[in-house]
Amino acid sequence: MRNIFKFIDFGFIKRFFIVLILFSVFVFISAISYVNAVSEDLSESVFRLHVIANSDSKEDQDLKYKIRDSILEYINELAVDCSSKDEVIALATEKQEALHDIAKKVIEENGYDYDVNISIGNFEFPTKTYGDISFPAGNYDALRVEIGEAGGQNWWCVMFPPLCFVDVTSGVVPDESKETIKENLNDEEYDLISDTESPTIKFKFSLIEFFKGISFAKASN
Numbered sequence: 704m705r706n707i708f709k710f711i712d713f714g715f716i717k718r719f720f721i722v723l724i725l726f727s728v729f730v731f732i733s734a735i736s737y738v739n740a741v742s743e744d745l746s747e748s749v750f751r752l753h754v755i756a757n758s759d760s761k762e763d764q765d766l767k768y769k770i771r772d773s774i775l776e777y778i779n780e781l782a783v784d785c786s787s788k789d790e791v792i793a794l795a796t797e798k799q800e801a802l803h804d805i806a807k808k809v810i811e812e813n814g815y816d817y818d819v820n821i822s823i824g825n826f827e828f829p830t831k832t833y834g835d836i837s838f839p840a841g842n843y844d845a846l847r848v849e850i851g852e853a854g855g856q857n858w859w860c861v862m863f864p865p866l867c868f869v870d871v872t873s874g875v876v877p878d879e880s881k882e883t884i885k886e887n888l889n890d891e892e893y894d895l896i897s898d899t900e901s902p903t904i905k906f907k908f909s910l911i912e913f914f915k916g917i918s919f920a921k922a923s924n
Contacts (some may be wrong), residue, residue, distance in 0.1 A: 745838070745896075748826070748888050750795075750863040751845040756855030757817055758832060763855050766813055771807045771858055775867050777805055782862075787845070788887070790862040795846050795893060796823055806848060817851035831859050834876040835895055836884070861889070875884045897921050 717825045732804040752775070756767035770790065776790075795802070799821055806819040823846050830840045840863070846862065864884040866876065878886075885893050 735802050744890055745888070746841060746843050748788060748864075748892065749843055749861055751828065751843045751847075752860050752862045753828070753845045754848045754858045755850060755853040756849030757815075757853065758855045758859075760855075763850070766810065766815065767818075767850060767855065767858060769813065770809045770819075770848065773805050773809050774802055774848065774874065775860075777802065778862065779867075783825060785863070788863045790843065792823065795862075799823065800847075802846075806850070810850070816849075819851075820847075820849040820853070822847045822849075828859065833861065836876045836881070838896055893903070 722909075729864050752771075754767055754771045754774075757763040763783065777798075778795065782791050782794055785794060803819060803821045810817050810819060811824050824844070826844050826847060828838070828840060828845070831838050864880075864887045866880060868886075881897065886894075
């Protein structure tokens with residue numbers, strides 16, 4: 704046994720593990736930097752809608768969809784000529800009180816007395832798929848509508864680039880909508896949310912989901 708240890712270069716093994724640890728740290732830091740950069744870029748390019756029901760009862764969920772439809776109809780008419788995220792945010796900010804009144808009217812017309820809170824800010828979102836377009840978890844600018852106690856299931860969509868009115872039941876987002884998205888994202892971002900076949904893109908998307916999943920877990924604790 705002693706003779707075996709004579710042939711083991713412990714100095715080499717030590718140096719090998721030091722290099723391995725340093726390489727692992729480098730890969731880890733690079734991965735985090737990539738995730739943060741892409742998440743930040745997507746956040747700067749996308750404006751979302753987030754509607755939260757009062758509760759999970761069927762009645763409250765139905766009310767949520769009615770409020771959603773009324774808000775989308777109103778925003779769609781006003782934002783038809785908007786060509787940038789900033790324009791849509793400015794419009795939503797300007798019409799924030801009107802949006803509140805629209806939601807409140809729907810609530811009252813359906814026989815409820817819930818309050819409603821309309822806010823515009825930067826919020827955490829889980830991974831969400833719209834047809835064959837997927838947005839990774841992360842922080843996104845959004846118009847948030849909280850109905851009553853806001854303790855029910857959420858509803859999300861992308862107001863800009865416009866996906867709220869896309870019928871994704873077929874599982875495919877129309878080419879026209881994809882062109883609008885592509886015009887407002889860089890190539891890396893567009894490939895990330897639209898290329899579901901490339902193993903490299905799948906790995907990058909999973910990487911973002913993994914690290915954002917960790918951040919969400921920390922935030923909820």
